[in-house]
Amino acid sequence: MFFCACLVAVSWISLSGIGENADPFLILAGFFVLIVYPLFFVIPTLVFNFISKNFFGKNKTRVLFLLPFIWTAFEYLLSLGQISFPWLMAGNSQSYNLAKIQFAEYTGVFGVSFWICMVSVVLLIIYREFKYNLTGAIFFKKALLIIILAVIYFTPDLFTYFSKSLKSYSGNKFDKEISVGIVQPNIDPWVKWGGKQNELIDNYINDINLLNREVNSLKLILLPETALPYYFRENIFHQNYIKLKDLCDSINIPVLIGTPDLNYYLDESTAPPDAKIMSLSKKKYDTYNSAFLFEPGKAKDEFQKHYKIKLVIGSERMPYQELLPFTKSLVEWGVGLSSWQIGKDTNIFILKDGSKFNTAICYESVYPGFFADFVKKGAEFSVIITNDGWWGKLAGTYQHNRFAVFRAVENRRWIARCANTGVSCFIDAYGNYYDETKIDERKNISMSVGKNDKQTFYTVNGDLFSVICSYITAAFLLAALIKRFFTSRD
Template identity: 45%
Template sequence: MTTRKSKFNIFLIIISGLFIGLAFPPFDLFFLIFPGFAVLIYNIFHAEKLAEVFIRTYIILLSAMLISISWLPLSGLRENADKFLIVGGLLTIILYPVTYMIPVFSFYFIKNQIRKLFPENIIIPLLIFPPVWIGFEYLMTLTEVSFPWLTVGNAFTTQIDKIQFIDITGVFGISAWCLYISVFLCLLYISAKKQSGFNFRNIVFALIIILLYISPDFYTTLTGSKSKYSADYNKDTVKIGILQPNINPWKKWGGKQGDLVKDYLNSLNELSFRNPKPDLIIMPETAMPFYFLHPSYDDRFQLFKKLVDSSGVPVLIGTPDLETYTNPEDVRIDSKEFSDGKKYDVFNSSILLQKNSTRENIQKYDKIKLVIGSERMPYQEKLNFLQNLIKWSVGISSYQTGNDTVIFKTESGLNFNGVICYESIYPEFFANFIKKGAEFCVVITNDGWWGKLQGTYQHNQFAVLRAIENRRWIARCANTGISGVFDPYGNKYDQTEINEKALFVSKVGQRNELTYYTLHGDYIGKITMGIWLGFLIS
């Protein structure tokens, strides 16, 4: 009997992990995350030893990640891909669940201390789980080893009727809403095990679950968000030309760059003179697989400048940028060095090329949030041996971090950001651009590494959250897809297919109102982290 029960418990643990994984895009079975976390909470709560906590939690989270982020190692199996992705991806899936032992062990410890004070009360300790978990989620957005891809709230990007309230709370508000539903599901199960049927406590827990679940709908209805779902341009519309070139990211570095430049020029020429004529054209991250602003590539720079000067349409371009330092005070601790002793750094940049631009006065933003390992090793300025630990053959390793956020300004008066790829998963970081004056947003990315794996769909969906949080239109340009436009209520327009070339003009609106979330950022993350650390210290 014990063996049969043990096997059932293991089966239930694995199933709960699969439920959590299937809640994320592209599966979008969001409702499964509620019982998935309820089982996780129950197993932590009833574990008698720390070893049990570790084993149960690890199995659940490993199962979840095998579903939700299996694209990490699988992307290494694609044509021409670096096989290190297989190793790095597998290590991430194996080790990432271990990081969550920080909030899990914290909750287990806090729960035990509370139960010593209130032995018969299970409600108070269980209510502590959400702030502990969310506090850790927030912490994961602050460090250089962060990977906030699986923030609980990220599972609800298709449920735009439910998540309109994040213009006040941000994505951590969704996490809190979801986890408290899971807590009360857990309480209902514990209560029902003790006394089944329609007893008062069971009814109360069931009613709380129902009220929690429908509460976001009240906000959506009362604020009229649902009736504003389309064509809310607010100010004059901006026509955005989007170029999705569909270039194999593994082949373009060091390949036939002359042909690539010609293809880009032809595409830009076609877009620039379309009717209606775009006000801005955007190209994807590292569209130029060379140092576009470096004097040695001046002939190519002049070709694009000539086109922009003749059309009058500004172009936002993703490119690596090599900066050689002339002022010793600008040199970083981990800056690289040429054979002649000069110091330099390479940045993953977005630049705005407009009429009369020169290499010297061009507006440029250098990516700040860099991907761990593939773009930069964490804390390499303090741990120098890490800097050259991983070398890629595709021009993306060991980037330097940018200094500050930048708002691009066109001569016609457009104000927008140029967020690059991975940065779009950091909610408060993204909101800082809007606080600084972005009236609409631009995300440029590659995503060609993943093809049609889950990562491509997940990354695209995260723009839904950023649009609603800040009530801003977002134009997204990806190398191989998915490109498109998002309105301030999370609706998607002109979404492209993956692995296709696409040239199109879409419309976005300009807005200058600031949401409560934009102004105050991740205050829920800060509060919950304070609660978590406060309980630990006390």
């Protein structure tokens, strides 16, 4: 069952490696996910069966109500560490059902997973009652179960309807706004890394100038992840840097650009065990998937930046590579993406007018608590830059886009999403989409997004709900282990 679910949901990984730009790495990675990922979902099943057998005994109904806690705890644990892949959380399935997910500002997407499991549990109990208990004497019990189901199912809707926070702003706007422009260049990611860099820069400049002429009040312009497929701070690329810097100064608008970056270790004793080594000079260095804010009047060494922290397993970095340095050479993807170093700080970007925003690079937007940590540091709106062009029009592109709904709702922040080949868009603090671009479309969009300095319960407390579910699961598991131990002694 878990294999079939993964086959439907993440087969796009392998499929994206088939076609004109066939890539054996993606094909193998996809098969690996299809084989290994379902095994993780066996864990909560085994835990549930163990607790059911050793703690609840013959009472098979009562134990069912523990399942939502176990499943939520499992999803939370699956989002931790360097081998995490929180793509198939049950709650993500409700990204189009906005009326049901607004309570995520308290529990995060994990609370939506919990709600789905609880509804499923009550449905199962009702099904069993109608199938196996056919006497009229238990009509009251069946009616009560149906009422309980209705209460659980419609509770999120009631929260949405009566919530004061959802009524405090007119038209999903906030008291303060900022005008943001997005450039979707639609560059083929398979050829970008070896492409004509001068032509690439000229296209960006033309798009930015066009956007600036169309919208006079822009305060920020976004370019996607690795829009510059080279280390722009290196002297060899100085001319291209000057072109972008002069543009930024002339239009007097900061431009956020995704780009790789280099860090040389002058003191090699500070270099991590998995640092890269230059072939000739033997100097140690590291590379980062990063976002730089080109600011008018500032030099490149003064630019604010964010180094990507949540890296894609395999394609960007091998898990726990710092402990096993030899693994970094096992996967070398020929498109400029292999063996990134992990960023250290959740930096907030601050514009000249004091506006604050966080930037999540691609895969980072999948992590609820991680994203909330940025907002907790003071971000008033959020930015996601990504390059989903590897997947084309396969399911992964659309899934990744919809996950951003939960980041908006959890933190009540507007999100400006800039993608290389689509989908670029704006998302308000309640999950509504605006100006969605099509995939494989070159287009510029702009909008005034709301700024919010208030923090939700989830922003402040993070995955507290999931942690509580984990403790409850651990308590029952420990109780089952103790009970089994003493039972076996008897």
